Structures are given as C-alpha cells and as structure tokens.
Amino acid sequence: MVDKFIKAYSKKIVSKPECIEVKEIIDEKENIYNIIIYADDADVGRLIGKNGKMISSIKNLISGCKAKNGMGYKISVESV
Structure with a gap:
C-alpha cells in the first residue's frame, strides 16, 4: 500500500514519470520496510x-503508517 502511494506521488513530482520504479524490501527481524525509489538521473x-525537503515531506507522510502497523520505514532514492 505504501509503495503504491510513493510511486504515484513520485510520478507527479518528476519530469520522466515512466522511469519511476519503487521496490519494497521487508526486514522482519528489525520490523522495517526498506523502500527504494528508482528514478532517472x-x-x-x-x-x-532542496536541502532534502521533498524526501523529508515524503517520510513525514509515511510516518503515519508506522504508527498504524508498528513497522518502521526507510526510504532512499537511487538513479536508474
């Protein structure tokens, strides 16, 4: 659910939305979802x-899900 939201939200921000891919890796030992956003360079x-404000805003939106399901979230952005 979170990965679908991040993918849709990210596509609205970027200039090449067709290049956006989101991968979710679950680390059950540490109760963390690692979410990687792949985008064009x-x-x-x-x-x-600027100064990490956009990714911080995305993390703040996702922090509500942490309270709901007890899992932590780590979000990173990588180039394709």
Missing part, C-alpha cells in the same frame, strides 16, 4: 529536493 534531485 535528472529526477533524483527533484525527489530529494
């Missing part, structure tokens, strides 16, 4: 934002 900066 030119769009990585847009997803991170």
